[in-house]
Amino acid sequence: MGEPQELAIVERFMRERGMRWTTQRTLIAKVALDSHAHFSADELLSMCQQEDADVSRATVYRTLSMLEAAGFVEGLDTGEGKRRFEHVLGHCHHDHMVCTNCGKIIEFRDDALEKRQEIAAKAEGFQIESHSLKLFGRCKNCRENTLSEVDKSL
Amino acid sequence: MGEPQELAIVERFMRERGMRWTTQRTLIAKVALDSHAHFSADELLSMCQQEDADVSRATVYRTLSMLEAAGFVEGLDTGEGKRRFEHVLGHCHHDHMVCTNCGKIIEFRDDALEKRQEIAAKAEGFQIESHSLKLFGRCKNCRENTLSEVDKSL
DNA sequence: ATCAATGCAAACCGTTTGCATCGGC
DNA sequence: GCCGATGCAAACGGTTTGCATTGAT
Numbered sequence: 001m002g003e004p005q006e007l008a009i010v011e012r013f014m015r016e017r018g019m020r021w022t023t024q025r026t027l028i029a030k031v032a033l034d035s036h037a038h039f040s041a042d043e044l045l046s047m048c049q050q051e052d053a054d055v056s057r058a059t060v061y062r063t064l065s066m067l068e069a070a071g072f073v074e075g076l077d078t079g080e081g082k083r084r085f086e087h088v089l090g091h092c093h094h095d096h097m098v099c100t101n102c103g104k105i106i107e108f109r110d111d112a113l114e115k116r117q118e119i120a121a122k123a124e125g126f127q128i129e130s131h132s133l134k135l136f137g138r139c140k141n142c143r144e145n146t147l148s149e150v151d152k153s154l
Numbered sequence: 155m156g157e158p159q160e161l162a163i164v165e166r167f168m169r170e171r172g173m174r175w176t177t178q179r180t181l182i183a184k185v186a187l188d189s190h191a192h193f194s195a196d197e198l199l200s201m202c203q204q205e206d207a208d209v210s211r212a213t214v215y216r217t218l219s220m221l222e223a224a225g226f227v228e229g230l231d232t233g234e235g236k237r238r239f240e241h242v243l244g245h246c247h248h249d250h251m252v253c254t255n256c257g258k259i260i261e262f263r264d265d266a267l268e269k270r271q272e273i274a275a276k277a278e279g280f281q282i283e284s285h286s287l288k289l290f291g292r293c294k295n296c297r298e299n300t301l302s303e304v305d306k307s308l
Numbered sequence: 309a310t311c312a313a314t315g316c317a318a319a320c321c322g323t324t325t326g327c328a329t330c331g332g333c
Numbered sequence: 334g335c336c337g338a339t340g341c342a343a344a345c346g347g348t349t350t351g352c353a354t355t356g357a358t
Contacts, residue, residue, distance in 0.1 A: 020332050020337060041322080056340045061323065077231050081348090082322055097280045110274045116267045117289060124260055125294030126251045133287045135271060140279030174312060174357050195347080210315045215348060235323090236347055 006033050006072075006089050013070055024055050028063040032073055038084040038105050076132065078105065095132075099139035101146075106139065160187050160226075160243050167224055178209050182217040186227055192238040192259050230286065232259065249286075253293035255300075260293065 010029045011021050031047045032039070039047070041060055048055040064085060067073040074088040078098050084105075095113070097106040113133070121128045138146065164183045165175050185201045186193070193201070195214055202209040218239060221227040228242040232252050238259075249267070251260040267287070275282045292300070 018337090022332070022338060024339070054339095058324080058341080059339055062338085077233075079231075095274075097275065097278060097282075099280075100283060106278055106280065108274050108278060110270055113267065113270045113274070116264055116270065117287075120249075120262050120264045120267070121251060121289055121291070124251060124262060125297065126253075126260060126289065127292045127297055128251075128289045129254060129291040131287070131289045133271075133285070135275055135280065135282045135285045137275070137283040138281045143279065143281055172312090176313060176357070178314070208314095212316080212349080213314060216313085 009089065010067070010070075010072055013072075014066075019066075023052075024059050025063050027052055027055060028060055029067065029072070032064070032067060032085065033087050033089060035087060038076070038078070038086050040082050040084050042082075044085070076134075078103075078134070079136070095134070097135040097137065097139070099142055100136050101138055101142040104139045104141070163243065164221070164224070164226055167226075168220075173220075177206075178213050179217050181206055181209060182214055183221065183226070186218070186221060186239065187241050187243060189241060192230070192232070192240050194236050194238050196236075198239070230288070232257075232288070233290070249288070251289040251291065251293070253296055254290050255292055255296040258293045258295070 007026070007030055010033070011026075014021055014025065027048050028044065031051065032044060035044075035047070037043075041057075041064055044064065045055065045057055045060045048060065064073065068075055068085070072087075072089045073085050075083045075085050076096065078084055078096075080103075092109070093114075094107040094109040097108060099105075117128065117131060161180070161184055164187070165180075168175055168179065181202050182198065185205065186198060189198075189201070191197075195211075195218055198218065199209065199211055199214045202214065218227065222229055222239070226241075226243045227239050229237045229239050230250065232238055232250075234257075246263070247268075248261040248263040251262060252258075253260075271282065271285060
C-alpha cells in the first residue's frame with residue numbers, strides 16, 4: 001500500500017489550488033488514506049487524536065469534505081444515520097454488501113452489473129454521474145452463527 | 155389506484171396486533187398510500203395538516219416507522235440529508251435514478267440487474283434481505299436544458 | 309376504566325458555521 | 334504581515350423521546 005506517494009498527490013492537489021498544507025491536513029489525509037476500513041468522521045477524529053492531539057472535529061469534517069470533493073475519499077450511507085468514508089484514490093470502483101447483523105461491509109465488483117445500469121439509464125435518457133448499490137442482509141459468518149443457534153435450540 | 159382496500163389492509167394489520175386504529179393513523183396512512191410521490195416526513199405532515207389540523211410531527215414519524223416496518227412504505231436516502239418515503243404496498247420492486255440537478259426521481263426495474271446481485275451475493279456467502287440501487291446524474295430534461303444553455307452562450 | 313396513542317417541547321446526534329486566534333506562505 | 338485554516342462552542346435540521354393528557358377499546 002503506497003501511502004507516501006498518495007499523500008504527495010493530495011498535497012500537490014491542494015497546493016495547486018492555493019490551499020495550505022497544514023499539519024492537520026497532513027495528519028487527517030494520512031490517516032484516512034492509510035485506513036482500509038470504512039470509517040466515520042468520528043472514528044477518523046479518534047484515529048487522528050491517537051497520533052496527535054491537535055485536531056478538532058470541525059477540521060476533520062472540513063478536510064473530509066475536501067478529500068471527498070477532490071475524489072480521494074468517498075462517502076457512503078450504510079443506514080446507521082451517519083456516513084462512512086473509504087479510501088478511493090488508486091482503488092477501483094466497487095459496490096457494498098452491508099451485514100445488518102454485525103455491520104460488516106463487504107466490497108464487491110461486477111462489470112455486468114455496471115453495464116446493465118448504463119443500459120437502464122440510456123433507456124430513460126438519463127446520464128449517470130455516479131451510483132450507489134448496497135445489498136443489505138446477512139454475511140456468511142452471521143448466517144453460520146445464526147444456524148448454530150437454531151441448532152442449539154432444537 | 156385502489157386506496158380504500160389498501161387502507162383496510164393497513165387497518166387490519168394494526169388491529170391484528172392489538173394496535174389502535176386512531177383518526178391520526180387513518181389519515182396518515184391514507185395520505186401516504188394515496189401519494190405517488192417520494193415524500194419526506196415533513197411533506198407528509200403538511201399534506202396531512204392540509205386535510206385535518208390534528209396531526210403532530212411526532213405522530214407522523216411514529217406512524218411512518220410502523221408503516222415502514224410493516225412493509226407498506228419504504229424509505230430511501232436520496233442524499234439530501236433526510237429520508238424520502240414511497241408507497242410500496244401492491245407495487246412491485248424497483249430502483250431509482252435521482253437527478254442531481256432538479257431532484258427528479260425516476261423509477262426503473264431491470265430483472266437482469268437483480269439476478270446479477272443474487273449471483274454476486276452467493277459468491278460471498280451473503281444472503282440478501284433487501285437492496286438499494288440509486289443512479290445519480292442528469293435526467294433527460296436537465297440534459298436538454300443544459301445543452302440549450304450552452305447553445306445560447308455560443 | 310384501562311392503557312395505548314398523541315402532542316408538546318426538550319433531547320439527540322451527526323454535521324455545519326461564526327468568529328476570534330493561529331500559523332503557512 | 335496577510336489571509337486562509339483552525340478550534341471552540343453554538344447553531345442546525347432531521348429525527349426521537351419523556352411525560353402528562355387524550356381517546357380507542
